[in-house]
Amino acid sequence: MEIKTFKVPNMTCNGCVNTVKGEIEQVAGVINVEVNKPAQLVTVEWDSPASWDVIEKALIGIEYPPVEA
Numbered sequence: 001m002e003i004k005t006f007k008v009p010n011m012t013c014n015g016c017v018n019t020v021k022g023e024i025e026q027v028a029g030v031i032n033v034e035v036n037k038p039a040q041l042v043t044v045e046w047d048s049p050a051s052w053d054v055i056e057k058a059l060i061g062i063e064y065p066p067v068e069a
Helices: 014-025 052-061
Strands: 002-007 030-036 041-046
Touching: 002 052, 014 030, 014 041, 014 052
Parallel strands: none
Antiparallel strands: 002 041, 030 041
16 A cells, blocks of 8 residues: 655635546545645545555646655
């Protein structure tokens, strides 16, 4: 299992949080998604077949690009 915490700078409202969380949860292999809206931080736990590249591309695709925390 892998865990990564990253920032999503344009995640500013509850709708944004739901969009980001929902998109990540759809990635096969994602186990858990935790969001800290005030800090704009997301922590994701995953196993194969998920990977950071797949998660990152999914977020870029919905215009919520992640940056290193």
